[in-house]
Amino acid sequence: MTTARTPAGAAPSRGRRTGRSTGDERETAILATAERLLRQRAFGDISIDDLARGAGISRPTFYFYFPSKDAVLLTLLDRVTEEADAAAGGVFDRLAEDPRAHWRELIARFHATFGGHRDVVLACAQVRGTNAEVRRLWAEVLERWVRAVQAAIETERARGAAPDGLPARDLSIALNSMNERVWYATFAGDGPAVAERDVVDVLLDVWLTAIYRTTTPPVMPSAGTP
Structure with missing residues (x-):
């Protein structure tokens, strides 16, 4: 899920550095x-x-x-999404070990990242309709996350933990879009909204039910387990 990028608007280095320039x-x-x-x-x-x-x-x-000041907002958004990518870490690689625990870990990490920068997130959401650059960057980021979740759903189906059903991409788009809207309402107090203390667990149950048709998906047997 991580992609190395140079933040928009970053200035080239000039002159001799002593620590930070x-x-x-x-x-x-x-x-x-x-x-x-x-x-x-x-x-x-x-x-x-x-x-x-x-x-x-x-x-x-x-x-x-x-x-421009728009370039400042774009750089802030870019850095927040990079932080979210880094927070996701190797969660997908461990998913089969305990799907419920690791999906929760992923959602909680994203919640912590976006919640920690909620004012940037809310500002971007508010200007996205009129700012083409913010809209383009967010679409690129969302596409990256959609593909990552799609691949995870397909992997869970391939190992028999999740049943076949709707196209994995469509399901991933719906789940990621749901998170976006639910978090916006929670962070903005734009009611009706899920209470912040409950939002991770509410999202988790919806994700598990949509992907596995249960909130207690099977874990991968440990090595040596018959």
Whole structure:
């Protein structure tokens, strides 16, 4: 599920480095300012002057790192999705050992990642209808996750743990899209919404029922088990 990418808007390295370069620190300061301001106000109410002031730089210096405030939001989204990919780790490789436990682990890790950056997630969801670049990046990310879950469903069917049924890709699209909407409602308080303390277990039961037709799928027998 992980894909190495260069974050959009990243500035090229310049000059001699001593630990972190000043350029890296300024870019990080811009991104940190943006995420902090998103906790306080809507993305549309944040100006480039706000971002520059919060990062301790001038407006012209801001443009050295990012061509627009949209590029800042895209970089934040890119980093959040990379963090989610990294959090998924090798969960799919261990799925057969205990499907319920490992599907829960996967959903919980994604929930923790997106919940930890909920203001970025909500801002991207709100501008996606009018921002083609955010829409394109999110579609690419969702396609990557759809393919990963599709492959996992097909593997579980091949080992006999999950029954055949709807096309695995269609099922994966529906499940990933459900997560997206449910998390948005939970994070935004956009009712009706599942309580945050319950959302992982609610999503888990729906996923298991859709994939296995049961909430207690079979585990792979341990080596040496008759």
